Amino acid sequence: MTDSAHDFGYDSAHDPDAAPDGLTTPQSRELSVRPGASSAAYIDYEFAKWTGRTVVKAGPQVTSDEAAEIVADLRDAAAEAEEPVAETSRLRAPEGAPPPLVVDRAGWISANVDSFKAMIDPVIDKLLAKRKVPESPTALAIGGKVTGAEMGGLLAYLSSKILGQYDLAPGGTPQLLLVAPNVVEVERKLEVDPRDFRRWVAMHEETHRVQFTAVPWLREHLIARSQSLAVDLAPTPEEIGKRLDQLARNLPEVMSSGEGLGQLFATPEQKARIAELTAVMSLLEGHADVVMDDVGPSIIPTVDEIRRKFNARRSSAVGADRLLRKLLGIEAKMRQYRDGAIFVRAVTDELGRDGFNAVWSSPDTLPKPTEILDPSAWVRRVHG
Known part of the structure; x- marks a missing residue:
């Protein structure tokens, strides 16, 4: 959600890597991936983030004060959702489960590039094993930029459609993301009560957080099945x-x-x-x-x-x-x-x-x- 004076960044309230201005830079949330992963040689992930940030549509116009109020209200909505979701679902997130983060579209793109990196590594390994002639450094650099641009463009499109997401973060720390500009854009288009709409969205997304934290095997099960299928489809x-x-x-x-x-x-x-x-x-x-x-x-x-x-x-x-x-x-x-x-x-x-x-x-x-x-x-x- 942007205007000339302000752009939402990562919610820094629970993020030890927050930048000094209170926003978290995309680079500071880089996920750790297994040693020897080779996909970075074929996909320029930083270029994907740059492309996504460059081409993503601007969100609804707000002032800096309005943006701060919206972020604070979304944080409140997420906190208020915990007990009703636990009572209704009869599932409860364990103590210490990471709380939600409020992000902008660029922040959502950055988080998903990191997650794609960890998910794609096994696919790249398969392709490398079948390659008969190694590529030159120049070809790799050009190809990495092309695939990075494609990934960034796709995520830029999707980033304006997502209200919230539980990021499974293969190889990293899973976390619930609430995409502030999209929530505000939709509540305005639907002409619904903003406070109610934000709490309604928070209930849905908190349920996802509970599903993946109260059911301890579920995250790894989905990651393993998805990675295996991606490798086979490549x-x-x-x-x-x-x-x-x-x-x-x-x-x-x-x-x-x-x-x-x-x-x-x-x-x-x-x-x-x-x-x-x-x-x-x-x-x-x-x-x-x-x-x-x-x-x-x-x-x-x-x-x-x-x-x-x-x-x-x-x-x-x-x-x-x-x-x-x-x-x-x-x-x-x-x-x-x-x-x-x-x-x-x-x-x-x-x-x-x-x-x-x-x-x-x-x-x-x-x-x-x-x-x-x-x-x-x-x-x-x-x-x-």
Whole structure:
């Protein structure tokens, strides 16, 4: 969120690397990755951050005083969400779990570049193992800039769409991020009560923080499955030409399905694994949506109005924005909220909150792809 005088930075209240002016520089939040990681030779991550910061859209105009008030209110909203979410979900984040950070779009980009770096390293290792002729330093430098620019541009686009995110931070410290300019932009577009909207968003994002901290195995499970799938999907040099041919022939199918480019190149076995991950993401997003609404009007008086207007916004993309959403699979993500919420409500209605919470027992109790659409099948398998 920017104006001529002020730009939001990382919330420095809980960040030991905060810069002297109270903002955290993107470089100060660099994540540690495993020794010997080689992706930095092929992707210029600092250039990705620079590109993202350079091309990202400006947020809504605010004064420095307004920005400070908004950040403070978002911090308050995050703190106020902890107890209602714990009571409603019957899950509680352990003591010492990192608190949320309020960030701007550039800060969100920087955090996600760091996380991508740790996630991509195994993919680069696979590509290097298959490469027969080493690249020259000049080619590496140019290629690194190109891929860095591509990553930065993509994240710049996404950075204006995200209200909050639980950053799994492979190889680093996971943390909840609240993207201040996007929250303000949406609350203004929807013409909803700002205080209620910020607390409604905080309820959803706090639920994600609880999911990944109260369920200790969940983060590593998702990271491991995602990294393994990314490695398998990465093309070898010999496969690149075939992939381009697939893209030319099947792009209309991708556009009509909204599943994203990843589905285009996947084998049947890989598509099954994608479906498994999608089922888990549907659970997480649907659960967060249900909790944020179930907190109720006693805490968020205008919750029904917010939900009605927000749902209408989710389906309102047109033109180039809708095209990008289809290519990136964002259309499919919208379905995750709907399908996951239906699953959570159906199971909770039948078994109560404690019966539903058996879903967090182990990876084996997570819903399978068919069960997200058939909650009774999950109940039969897990509860007998």
